Amino acid sequence: xxxxxxxxxxxxxxxxxxxxxxxxxxxxxxxxxxxxxxxxxxxxxxxxxxxxxxxxxxxxxxxxxxxxxxxxxxxxxxxxxxxxxxxxxxxxxxxxxxxxxxxxxxxxxxxxxxxxxxxxxxxxxxxxxxxxxxxxxxxxxxxxxxxxxxxxxxxxxxxxxxxxxxxxxxxxxxxxxxxxxxxxxxxxxxxxxxxxxxxxxxxxxxxxxxxxxxxxxxxxxxxxxxxxxxxxxxxxxxxxxxxxxxxxxxxxxxxxxxxxxxxxxxxxxxxxxxxx
Amino acid sequence: xxxxxxxxxxxxxxxxxxxxxxxxxxxxxxxxxxxxxxxxxxxxxxxxxxxxxxxxxxxxxxxxxxxxxxxxxxxxxxxxxxxxxxxxxxxxxxxxxxxxxxxxxxxxxxxxxxxxxxxxxxxxxxxxxxxxxxxxxxxxxxxxxxxxxxxxxxxxxxxxxxxxxxxxxxxxxxxxxxxxxxxxxxxxxxxxxxxxxxxxxxxxxxxxxxxxxxxxxxxxxxxxxxxxxxxxxxxxxxxxxxxxxxxxxxxxxxxxxxxxxxxxxxxxxxxxxxxx
Numbered sequence: 001x002x003x004x005x006x007x008x009x010x011x012x013x014x015x016x017x018x019x020x021x022x023x024x025x026x027x028x029x030x031x032x033x034x035x036x037x038x039x040x041x042x043x044x045x046x047x048x049x050x051x052x053x054x055x056x057x058x059x060x061x062x063x064x065x066x067x068x069x070x071x072x073x074x075x076x077x078x079x080x081x082x083x084x085x086x087x088x089x090x091x092x093x094x095x096x097x098x099x100x101x102x103x104x105x106x107x108x109x110x111x112x113x114x115x116x117x118x119x120x121x122x123x124x125x126x127x128x129x130x131x132x133x134x135x136x137x138x139x140x141x142x143x144x145x146x147x148x149x150x151x152x153x154x155x156x157x158x159x160x161x162x163x164x165x166x167x168x169x170x171x172x173x174x175x176x177x178x179x180x181x182x183x184x185x186x187x188x189x190x191x192x193x194x195x196x197x198x199x200x201x202x203x204x205x206x207x208x209x210x211x212x213x214x215x216x217x218x219x220x221x222x223x224x225x226x227x228x229x230x231x232x233x234x235x236x237x238x239x240x241x242x243x244x245x246x247x248x249x250x251x252x253x254x255x256x257x258x259x260x261x262x263x264x265x266x267x268x269x270x271x272x273x274x275x276x
Numbered sequence: 277x278x279x280x281x282x283x284x285x286x287x288x289x290x291x292x293x294x295x296x297x298x299x300x301x302x303x304x305x306x307x308x309x310x311x312x313x314x315x316x317x318x319x320x321x322x323x324x325x326x327x328x329x330x331x332x333x334x335x336x337x338x339x340x341x342x343x344x345x346x347x348x349x350x351x352x353x354x355x356x357x358x359x360x361x362x363x364x365x366x367x368x369x370x371x372x373x374x375x376x377x378x379x380x381x382x383x384x385x386x387x388x389x390x391x392x393x394x395x396x397x398x399x400x401x402x403x404x405x406x407x408x409x410x411x412x413x414x415x416x417x418x419x420x421x422x423x424x425x426x427x428x429x430x431x432x433x434x435x436x437x438x439x440x441x442x443x444x445x446x447x448x449x450x451x452x453x454x455x456x457x458x459x460x461x462x463x464x465x466x467x468x469x470x471x472x473x474x475x476x477x478x479x480x481x482x483x484x485x486x487x488x489x490x491x492x493x494x495x496x497x498x499x500x501x502x503x504x505x506x507x508x509x510x511x512x513x514x515x516x517x518x519x520x521x522x523x524x525x526x527x528x529x530x531x532x533x534x535x536x537x538x539x540x541x542x543x544x545x546x547x548x549x550x551x552x
Contacts, residue, residue, distance in 0.1 A: 056507045062335050063386075081507065106382065106403075110339075127382075127403035172507055203489030205498065206482055213479030220508055222481065223500050231332045231357065231448055232496055 002027045006037045006046035012134065012152030018080045018175035019050040034063045038072045041178055048077065049178040055084065056172045057111050064176070065225050068266050069194050069235050076192055076267030078177035086112050086166045089134050089148045089158035096161060098143035099123055103133035108147045115165040120145075134158055174272070182244075182267035189243035190220060191268040193253065196227065196235050198261035205236065211255045212240055215248050235262075243268040278303045282313045282322035288410065288428030294356045294451035295326040310339045314348045317454055324353065325454040331360065332448045333387055340452070341501050344542050345470050345511050352468055352543030354453035362388050362442045365410050365424045365434040372437060374419035375399055379409035384423045391441040396421070410434055450548070458520075458543035465519035466496060467544040469529065472503065472511050474537035481512065487531045488516055491524050511538075519544040 007019040009030025019028050029046055031037045037049040053064045068074075086108055090099070102116065102123040109116070109125065116123070123145070128136050134156045137146035145161065153160050183189070197204050212219060221239040242249040244265055257263040283295040285306025295304050305322055307313045313325040329340045344350075362384055366375070378392065378399040385392070385401065392399070399421070404412050410432045413422035421437065429436050459465070473480050488495060497515040518525040520541055533539040 054502075054507065056502055057504050059338050059502050125405065127405050129401065129403050168504060170504075170506055174507060203485070205495070206485040206489050209479070209482040209485065213482050219481070221500065221510065222498075224498055226330075226332050226335050228333050228444060228446075230446055231330070231450060234497065 003048075004029055004046040005048050005050060006031050006040035007050040008034050008037050008052065010135075012149055012155045014082060014084055014149060014173060015050055015052055015175060017149070017151065018052075018082050018173075021080055021082065022048075022050055022078065022177055034061070034067060035071070038067055038074055038178060041074055041180070042072065047179070049074070050080075050175055051178065052173050053079075053176045054174040055107070055111075056170060057166075057168060058107055060223060062225065065223070065237060068192075069225060069237070069264070070228070072178070074178040074180060075182040075265070076176045076269050077179040077181070077183050078269050079190070079272045080175045080177070081172050081272045082175065084111065084166065084171040084173050085149070085164060086147050087150060087153065087160045088145050088162040088165050089137065089153050090143075090145045090161045091138060092157070092159040094143050094145070094159070094161070099145045100142055101126055101140060101144035103128045103137045103140070103144060103146040105129065105133060105147075111167060111171055112147055112165045114167045115162075119162075176269075183269040185243040185245050185268070186270045188271050189246070189268050190239055190241060190271045191244050191249060191253075192237065192239050192266035193256070194235050194237045194264050194266060195256060195260035196262040204259075208236075208256050208259055211252045211259070215252050217242055217249060217252055237266075241271070279324075280305055280322040281324050281326060282307050282316040283326040284310050284313050284328065286411075288425055288431045290358060290360055290425060290449060291326055291328055291451060293425070293427065294328075294358050294449075297356055297358065298324075298326060298354065298453055310337070310343060311347070314343055314350055314454060317350055317456070318348065323455070325350070326356075326451055327454065328449050329355075329452045330450040331383070331387075332446060333444060334383055336499060338501065341499070341513060344468075345501060345513070345540070346504070348454070350454040350456060351458040351541070352452045352545050353455040353457070353459050354545050355466070355548045356451045356453070357448050357548045358451065360387065360442065360447040360449050361425070361440055362423050363426060363429065363436045364421050364438040364441050365413065365429050366419075366421045366437045367414060368433070368435040370419050370421070370435070370437070375421045376418055377402055377416060377420035379404045379413045379416070379420060379422040381405065381409060381423075387442045387444075387447055388423055390443045391438075395438075452545075459545040461519045461521050461544070462546045464547050465522075465544050466515055466517060466547045467520050467525060467529075468513065468515050468542035469532070470511050470513045470540050470542060471532060471536035472538040480535075484512075484532050484535055487528045487535070488514075491528050493518055493525060493528055513542075517547070
């Protein structure tokens with residue numbers, strides 16, 4: 001039976017690009033939200049799910065973090081890092097000076113702010129619900145443009161008016177493959193965890209970080225997310241180097257578990273090859 | 277001369293509510309982006325600016341954090357915490373079962389997800405650029421609704437069809453007043469800082485947190501934001517209890533400055549009264 005991979009679609013988005021990079025042999029199934037991708041995998045509609053988790057300019061994709069913390073039993077099996085290259089797409093024949101309306105999801109719009117402010121200061125910006133704002137643009141009456149991918153241009157028959165319109169060329173997005181189980185040890189791994197303290201007093205977080213520092217375990221990332229209970233109470237998410245089955249990591253994680261009111265391993269998986 | 281207060285508008289948003297709570301005597305000037313509010317204050321068009329910085333369900337307003345870290349010389353002079361109470365607004369006379377289209381900014385939409393999924397599973401969701409999606413709804417041809425405030429209902433002549441539609445009643449947003457200088461000591465203060473490490477090795481962050489812990493200074497918040505250079509390099513933002521002029525805080529901040537490659541005090545200001 002063909003393996004099925006759910007992704008945060010529609011086709012033509014960067015997430016589809018990540019799903020293709022992950023596994024171009026399987027059947028790809030687009031879903032319209034990050035939560036829907038998780039539900040598809042949890043219920044067996046798909047074997048794995050691909051969702052974005054972090055962009056180098058905009059930061060974390062909070063829907064994905066909150067899903068992993070609060071809602072899903074799925075774990076991270078793999079990470080993928082893709083360069084994000086935005087194009088300005090138009091209906092074939094549309095000239096730059098004619099453009100009155102610009103369709104974009106807020107995130108790509110934020111990544112191309114300088115270009116838009118300089119070249120299209122007067123364009124009316126219409127927020128679209130996904131990076132495939134291209135479809136809306138193609139159906140729009142008067143001359144308009146959309147921020148989209150090269151693949152979206154192909155899929156929807158749009159013309160590429162401008163290339164590499166993002167403000168910073170170092171724009172990359174990290175995607176994760178969600179699955180019921182994480183990845184076996186490769187010796188070049190990363191582990192994501194989240195935890196929560198019942199009470200805050202000076203130094204609680206520091207004591208946890210010390211468990212890693214004193215064992216020489218490097219942290220790739222630390223981030224806080226609201227507990228959703230009240231302002232000032234946070235979940236912490238930490239990405240650390242090593243696999244949860246590495247003996248030194250296993251000991252550190254056990255100590256952290258003892259020090260926290262809530263502790264969850266979000267998965268161990270191979271570090272993406274050329275990630276900096 | 278009347279004091280002028282810029283805020284992230286338009287009128288009818290929660291930020292206007294925060295600006296009114298901050299100072300209802302002054303002239304309020306709406307601006308269409310968080311960056312525009314900062315520019316208004318930096319250039320003397322306004323004396324102070326009010327912007328959202330954090331929601332208890334959705335987390336940080338990253339535009340505000342990135343502005344404070346990377347772009348602005350303004351500092352935080354005050355914080356305000358407002359309960360966020362969303363209403364479902366319609367054109368007078370519209371019935372619930374007629375609603376085909378729902379206008380909302382993605383953030384309020386995320387906060388009312390359960391209500392929308394249950395009561396309007398088939399409504400087409402149209403993303404709007406601000407919480408004043410109400411204006412768009414009022415101008416729309418067929419029966420539609422918008423997520424908005426009570427005040428927006430008044431301002432735009434809309435009818436309130438449902439009240440308190442947010443998923444969690446503990447939904448509050450923290451706003452900050454930005455100004456050229458921060459607040460004098462009150463004895464009940466908070467200080468926001470940000471810093472950056474030139475090199476990561478196990479324990480760098482921990483050493484910084486230790487400077488606060490060993491002096492009994494409580495941290496209200498710790499958060500990371502992308503450096504925008506490459507994935508895996510972060511700025512850290514810390515909110516701590518105390519004023520930068522408190523002697524024990526002053527010493528800790530000086531030590532942190534020495535341990536970091538980049539260090540910025542984002543302001544000392546009174547802690548909001550009933551904040552938990």
